[in-house]
Amino acid sequence: xxxxxxxxxxxxxxxxxLDSQRDGSMSDDSRQRSMQHARVCGRCAALGASWAAAQxxxxxxxxxxxxxxxxxxxxxxxxxxxxLRHQPRQERRFxxxxxxxxxxxxxxVCTFGVWDWHKWRQGSLGGNITASPVAALDAVSDHxxxxxxxxxxxxxxxxxxxxxxxxxxxxxxxxxxxSSLQDVEDGAxxxxxxxxxxxxxxxxxxxxDEASDWIQVDVLVGIDGSAQAVRLRx
Amino acid sequence: xxxxxxxxxxxxxxxxxxxxxxxxxxxxxxHADVLYRxxxxxxxxxxxxxxxxxxxxxxxxREPGKYDAERGTLPAFLFGITRNxxxxxxxxxxxxxxxxxxxxxxxxxxxxxxxxxTPAMWAExxxxxxxxxxxxxxxxxxxxxxxxxxxxxxxxxxxxxxVLECPIGTIRSRLHRGRALLLAKLEMLRDAPRRWxxxxx
Numbered sequence: 001x002x003x004x005x006x007x008x009x010x011x012x013x014x015x016x017x018l019d020s021q022r023d024g025s026m027s028d029d030s031r032q033r034s035m036q037h038a039r040v041c042g043r044c045a046a047l048g049a050s051w052a053a054a055q056x057x058x059x060x061x062x063x064x065x066x067x068x069x070x071x072x073x074x075x076x077x078x079x080x081x082x083x084l085r086h087q088p089r090q091e092r093r094f095x096x097x098x099x100x101x102x103x104x105x106x107x108x109v110c111t112f113g114v115w116d117w118h119k120w121r122q123g124s125l126g127g128n129i130t131a132s133p134v135a136a137l138d139a140v141s142d143h144x145x146x147x148x149x150x151x152x153x154x155x156x157x158x159x160x161x162x163x164x165x166x167x168x169x170x171x172x173x174x175x176x177x178x179s180s181l182q183d184v185e186d187g188a189x190x191x192x193x194x195x196x197x198x199x200x201x202x203x204x205x206x207x208x209d210e211a212s213d214w215i216q217v218d219v220l221v222g223i224d225g226s227a228q229a230v231r232l233r234x
Numbered sequence: 235x236x237x238x239x240x241x242x243x244x245x246x247x248x249x250x251x252x253x254x255x256x257x258x259x260x261x262x263x264x265h266a267d268v269l270y271r272x273x274x275x276x277x278x279x280x281x282x283x284x285x286x287x288x289x290x291x292x293x294x295x296r297e298p299g300k301y302d303a304e305r306g307t308l309p310a311f312l313f314g315i316t317r318n319x320x321x322x323x324x325x326x327x328x329x330x331x332x333x334x335x336x337x338x339x340x341x342x343x344x345x346x347x348x349x350x351x352t353p354a355m356w357a358e359x360x361x362x363x364x365x366x367x368x369x370x371x372x373x374x375x376x377x378x379x380x381x382x383x384x385x386x387x388x389x390x391x392x393x394x395x396x397v398l399e400c401p402i403g404t405i406r407s408r409l410h411r412g413r414a415l416l417l418a419k420l421e422m423l424r425d426a427p428r429r430w431x432x433x434x435x
Contacts, residue, residue, distance in 0.1 A: 015410045051413060054420050055385065057366045062386040064363055070270035074284050078262060078291045079255065085295055086253035 008037040013044045018051050173220055173229035177203040180228070187222045191233070202230060243308035251298040262291055265309060268387070269316045275382045276320045278371045286319040306396055313397040317379060324375060369419040377412030384409055 008017060008030075017034030020026055038045050197211035216233035243264070249257035266287055273283035293315055294301075301311045370381060383394040384405070391409075395402045 014414075015406065018413065019409070050417055050421070054413070054417050057362070057420065058370075058381075058385045060359075061363050061366045061370070062388070065271060065275065065386075068267070068271050068274060070266045070287055071280075071284060074270075074288055075259075075262060075266070078288055078295075079259060081288075081292055082250075082255060082258050082295050086255070 008033040010037075010041060010044050013037050013041070014047065017044070018048060173218070173231045174204070175229045176227055179222070179226070187220060187228065190219045190221050192217055192219055199230070202227060204230070244303050247294075247298050247301060247308065250295065258295065261294070261308075265312055266291070268309075269312055272313065272382065272387060273316055273320055275370070275386050276375075276379060277323055278367065282323050286316060286323060289319050290315045310393075310396045314399065317398070320379075321375065365423045366420065369416055369423065372419060373412055373415055377408050377415060380405055380408040381412045381416060 013034055016026060016030060017037060020031045020034040038048050193214060193216050195211065196213045196215050197206055199217070200206045218231040218233060219227045220229040220231075222228045243261065246257040246261045250261060269290060270283050270287045273286040274280055277283055277286070290312060294312070301308060305311075370378060370386075373381060379398065380394060383389045383397060384391065389397070391402050391405045395405045398405065
C-alpha cells in the first residue's frame, strides 16, 4: 500500500522498517523515513505494535534460556575423546624415542662388550708372550730346542722348562709331547696350580728334589680340551 | 608456555592441535555454552543440543586445520559447524518436536521463569513461552536460524550474515519472512485477527 505522500511505502516498511532501531546497516535517513511512515500509516503502525509484542515474547523466551549451560558431562565426554585422540600420538612418540634409545644403548653395550672381551682376551694371552694361542704356539714352534714332530719325551725340555722359568721370566710355552699345533687356534689358556710332580703326567721330566713344590702353570688347551703346551709362571 | 585465559582463539587452537588439553579446555569453555543454547533453540532438544555440541568440538579437535582465520573468527566458524550439525540432526529427526523438553529428572527443560509470580501467573507465562518456542520451532529451518540468531542470540545482522555465510540482504529478507510467519503463528495463538495477511501465506 503506497501512501503517496511518504518516501517509504508499506512493503518497504515491512522489510526494513520494522527493525529499523536494531539494523545497524540502515542509514539514519531510512530510519527516519520508516518512523515517519509508521506515524502516518495505521496498518503499519499496528504491524509495528504487533511485532513489538512478538519481540517482547521472543525476548522473554531468550531470557528464559539465557542461563542454559552445557552440562558438565558433555565437557567430560569431549575431553575424554580429545585425550583418546591425542594420547596415542604422544605415546607413539615416546615409544619411538624409547625404542631408539634402547637400541642405541644396546649398541653401545655390545660395542663395549666386544671391545672389552677382545681386550681381556689379548690381556690373558699378551703381556706374557703373544696375542693368541696360535701366536704362542708359533713362538713354541720357533724354539730351536723343541721337537714338534716326535712323540718321544724331549729330555732337554725339563731344562728348558726350568731354565725358561728363570731366563725368560716364564714367557715361553713348552709344547707337550704328542700335541698338535693345529688344534689350538680356538683354544684357551688355563692357569692352574699344581705340584711340580704333576708335570710328569704331561710327559715332562721333573726334578725330584723339587717335586713336591707347588707351582703355577699356564696350560694351553686345544679345541678338543686336551693340553697342548704349558708355561711355568713361577 | 603458560596459557592465559585471555589468549586468542587462534593461539589456543594451534596448541590444541598439538594435543594441549588445557588450551582445548579453555576453547571449549569459552564457546560451548553459546553453541549449546543455539543448538537447543534450533532443535528444541537438550539431548540433541548436547550431541551437537559434542560433535562440533570433536570436529574441531579432529580437523583444526579447517579453520582459516582469514575467512572469519573462530566463533563464526564454530557456529557454521553447529549449523551443519543442526541441519543433519533435523534431517534425522524431522517429525517429532515436543512442546515441552524434558530434562533427565523429568522436569521441563530450558524454560525457566525467575520472576516470583503467583502459581497461576507462572503457569500462564510458562505456557505462553512454550507456545512461542513451539512457534519458533515450526519455522522453516532457514528462517528459524535467522530468527534464533538475530532475535534470541541477539546477533547483529552483520554477525548473522557471517555465521550463515550469506549477504546481509539475505538475512534481512529471511528475517522479514520469518517474522511474518512467526507473527502469524503468534497471532493464531492469541486468537487475535491476523494483521499480516499480505506476507504470511
